[in-house]
Amino acid sequence: MADTLFQKIYSHPLMNPEDLEIIASLHQRVILSKNDFLLREGKTSNAYYLVEKGLIRFFVNDFNGQEITTQFICENEIANEVSSLFQHLPSIQNIQSVTDAVVWKIEFNDFQYLYHSMESIREWGREWMSGQLFQTQQRSIEMITHSASMRYLQLIEHRPQIVQQAPLKQIASYLGIADTSLSRIRKEMITN
Amino acid sequence: MADTLFQKIYSHPLMNPEDLEIIASLHQRVILSKNDFLLREGKTSNAYYLVEKGLIRFFVNDFNGQEITTQFICENEIANEVSSLFQHLPSIQNIQSVTDAVVWKIEFNDFQYLYHSMESIREWGREWMSGQLFQTQQRSIEMITHSASMRYLQLIEHRPQIVQQAPLKQIASYLGIADTSLSRIRKEMITN
DNA sequence: AAGGCCACTTTACCTATGTCAAGAAATGCT
DNA sequence: AGCATTTCTTGACATAGGTAAAGTGGCCTT
CATH class of the missing domain: 2.60.120.10 (Jelly Rolls)
Structure with missing residues (x-):
């Protein structure tokens, strides 16, 4: 292995x-x-x-x-x-x-x-x-070239393990945004 | 040479x-x-x-x-x-x-x-x-981590040739901002 | 079970930067 | 020189994302 x-x-x-x-x-x-x-x-x-x-x-x-x-x-x-x-x-x-x-x-x-x-x-x-x-x-x-929410979507699509395993704060800083902004983006993704 | x-x-x-x-x-x-x-x-x-x-x-x-x-x-x-x-x-x-x-x-x-x-x-x-x-x-x-104007200042300081020789539109896209925004930043740098 | 801590969410408000449209200045072309 | 094109600036307005502070829920420790 x-x-x-x-x-x-x-x-x-x-x-x-x-x-x-x-x-x-x-x-x-x-x-x-x-x-x-x-x-x-x-x-x-x-x-x-x-x-x-x-x-x-x-x-x-x-x-x-x-x-x-x-x-x-x-x-x-x-x-x-x-x-x-x-x-x-x-x-x-x-x-x-x-x-x-x-x-x-x-x-x-x-x-x-x-x-x-x-x-x-x-x-x-x-x-x-x-x-x-x-x-x-x-x-x-x-x-x-991409907005924060686009970047987050791409991350979900291409590297889902990260989204599943890393805490929100780390993901947010990786995407270049505040953690509250990522929280808001998640919410908008659910409701829209 | x-x-x-x-x-x-x-x-x-x-x-x-x-x-x-x-x-x-x-x-x-x-x-x-x-x-x-x-x-x-x-x-x-x-x-x-x-x-x-x-x-x-x-x-x-x-x-x-x-x-x-x-x-x-x-x-x-x-x-x-x-x-x-x-x-x-x-x-x-x-x-x-x-x-x-x-x-x-x-x-x-x-x-x-x-x-x-x-x-x-x-x-x-x-x-x-x-x-x-x-x-x-x-x-x-x-x-x-840096704002657009910080990035522009750093560019002026570290690689002045670029600022002198490249057109504004190219510099703006390199900094990740719209050309009108770079124009505004330049103006603010003069007046402040 | 209670307290405390951490991760995440939510809200209200603020600011940097984007968009669009118009004008001024500079540059290139014939 | 004169016209056309590109480059840069400016202003009005829109919006994504930041900041701060409070709230919720889960989990660990004792």
């Missing part, structure tokens, strides 16, 4: 079972309780995590001390604060479990070893990063 | 003059007139561009046919539609010169050759991508 996790996440045309086995052997299973932190603001990231079970979020604190959720990571996705991990800079983001969760950790040094010894993971890595960049850009564009 | 362009852009701890010379030799100088396209929506990108002179923008068409400027690329920066170039997918973005410009083009195949033969450019590439990801995330966060 963890095997299919690795297969799903590390899928790439150049990937083969031998490489995959080596990759998997460098991951370690970690059990998380709700609200546990995987990375705290100000610390430098030294690992990333594959999510087997549960929901993870990234958040920052804005200048009024409000928590802004910037990403949700669902099952079969990767929680990786790229700019801290690859540039060895203190993170401005926090990574925290929203629910109880099971994740697989791989340390930077082990990844770095793989990256230098396997073409498959290098190519996979570049593709993963470009996919992340694409998603982040899409999200920016949607913040501009 | 083009040499310092390559030095600035391809700077990385592992980079050395020999590598840099090989890299530079695979770029080709291209002269652009205002409004020329480097990539059109629906086409698959097969190159990226270093900007020596002038201003370049990325834009998408939203569902009402409005152009939304998603990025401005200034001098000594790179114009690269990553997800089209590296995943060979049709681009949803357009890349167009805002002013007359001089850029240096490198084709995907040549880059790919470098990427496989030089550790320096591989590491540089990963760092560049993670930098891009960071910037894009920062921009999303600012769209949520």
